Amino acid sequence: MLSFFALLVILAGLMILRMPIAFAMGIAGSVGLAVQLGTQPALSVLERTFFDTASSFVLVAIPLFILMAEILTAGDVTRRAIVACQAWVGHLKGGLAMATVGASVLLAALVGSSTASTAAMSASAFPEMRRHKYNDRLSAAVVSVGGTLAVVVPPSIVLVVYGVLTETSIGKLFIAGVVPGLLTALGLAAVIKVIAHRTDYAPEGEPFELRKATRSSFYVVPMVLLIAAVIGAIYWGLASPSEAAALGVLGSVVICLAQGTFRIPAFGGSLSKAVKATVMIVAIVACSAIFANYLTFTRVTQAILEAVSTTELPRYAILMIMVLVLLVMGMFMDQLAILSLAMPLAFPAAMALDFDPVWFGIIVTKTVEIGLLTPPLGLNAYVASAQTRVPLATIFRGLIPFILVEMAVLGLLIAFPQITLWLPSLM
Numbered sequence: 001m002l003s004f005f006a007l008l009v010i011l012a013g014l015m016i017l018r019m020p021i022a023f024a025m026g027i028a029g030s031v032g033l034a035v036q037l038g039t040q041p042a043l044s045v046l047e048r049t050f051f052d053t054a055s056s057f058v059l060v061a062i063p064l065f066i067l068m069a070e071i072l073t074a075g076d077v078t079r080r081a082i083v084a085c086q087a088w089v090g091h092l093k094g095g096l097a098m099a100t101v102g103a104s105v106l107l108a109a110l111v112g113s114s115t116a117s118t119a120a121m122s123a124s125a126f127p128e129m130r131r132h133k134y135n136d137r138l139s140a141a142v143v144s145v146g147g148t149l150a151v152v153v154p155p156s157i158v159l160v161v162y163g164v165l166t167e168t169s170i171g172k173l174f175i176a177g178v179v180p181g182l183l184t185a186l187g188l189a190a191v192i193k194v195i196a197h198r199t200d201y202a203p204e205g206e207p208f209e210l211r212k213a214t215r216s217s218f219y220v221v222p223m224v225l226l227i228a229a230v231i232g233a234i235y236w237g238l239a240s241p242s243e244a245a246a247l248g249v250l251g252s253v254v255i256c257l258a259q260g261t262f263r264i265p266a267f268g269g270s271l272s273k274a275v276k277a278t279v280m281i282v283a284i285v286a287c288s289a290i291f292a293n294y295l296t297f298t299r300v301t302q303a304i305l306e307a308v309s310t311t312e313l314p315r316y317a318i319l320m321i322m323v324l325v326l327l328v329m330g331m332f333m334d335q336l337a338i339l340s341l342a343m344p345l346a347f348p349a350a351m352a353l354d355f356d357p358v359w360f361g362i363i364v365t366k367t368v369e370i371g372l373l374t375p376p377l378g379l380n381a382y383v384a385s386a387q388t389r390v391p392l393a394t395i396f397r398g399l400i401p402f403i404l405v406e407m408a409v410l411g412l413l414i415a416f417p418q419i420t421l422w423l424p425s426l427m
Helices: 003-015 021-037 039-053 057-074 077-089 095-111 114-131 137-146 157-166 170-176 178-198 210-215 221-235 241-258 264-297 300-310 315-330 335-352 356-371 381-388 394-414 418-425
Strands: none
Touching: 003 021, 003 057, 003 264, 021 221, 021 356, 039 057, 039 264, 057 095, 057 114, 057 157, 057 241, 057 264, 077 114, 077 210, 077 241, 077 394, 095 114, 095 137, 095 178, 095 221, 095 418, 114 210, 114 241, 137 178, 137 381, 137 394, 157 264, 157 335, 157 394, 170 178, 170 221, 170 241, 170 356, 178 394, 178 418, 264 335, 264 356, 315 335, 315 356, 315 418, 335 356, 356 394, 356 418, 381 394, 394 418
């Protein structure tokens, strides 16, 4: 156990020195294995672990979902989705902000990345809200919190990574994320409505024009059908997540060709971005497996399981401790780093307490989602601040009511597991 704490010190030191989390975990795990097993056996374990993890077929879904999102973004489809949502509800008091949440749901179903969704909203929805005299505090907070929907709404990259790390069905995780994602979006819209009526932060928009709204929706219908096809193929068991992702890439190319927005240079850029993001994610997953192997050889995981099985605390009390730890981690780290560090220890403990792995995955990702909004790191707030030039302190103040709603939704998901498990049970 002493060597384990020494290794944690090494890991923390490397992270303080701003080494990428993947390399920090890989180095710490490799050093630990070498000390525990010897150099040659450790190298054999590293070779097998890295190859087996990086060559997993499940990981194919990651570059394909990222590529689908990049193609649709390059083809101007995502911007048109934002315009369409604004055309339908932008005339209401606070309508532009609610339209941003609605567009964030569509973006989440395409992008799969919270930071990318926040950046897209900051570049498109925020200027529109500022033009309509929305308060910057509300506008920047809305684009920040809207981006977090990509963590739970399928096809979430965080859910894919959780599924790979814990060997949980990614298809069931995707379907399980639908209701919590929509519930969160409704909660955010309700907060906006209350703020709009109690303050002057959100004025009424331009008069509603049915013709304009209908025309703007024309370009969005194919995108909605593509989302339905991808999620439906997984739900009905017609395709695995990887196969559905391939269908999504093909569909995104067809949509862009049909709308005349497909460009070869932009497609090349989309491929480049997808490859870069995939390499980072696969490195995190593989190096996390190395660190998890070290924990197995040193019996740290078994010691935690024994402690959990002999404790007199109720299992939900232990779950709340896990949630609090993840929330604190979220204040300082990004979501993939949290998963790679916490799941080798937290997941076995949760299974020992007889929690459902799919339900636990949604609880974890929901907790990680909240961490994207909390200071001092609050990654989405930083992205929004960089894009909109709104001070961080202003954004964090604007996020307070939204964080409270996020916590309330998390509480509901914990108290009523069937909210999460209802759809997967019908698959």
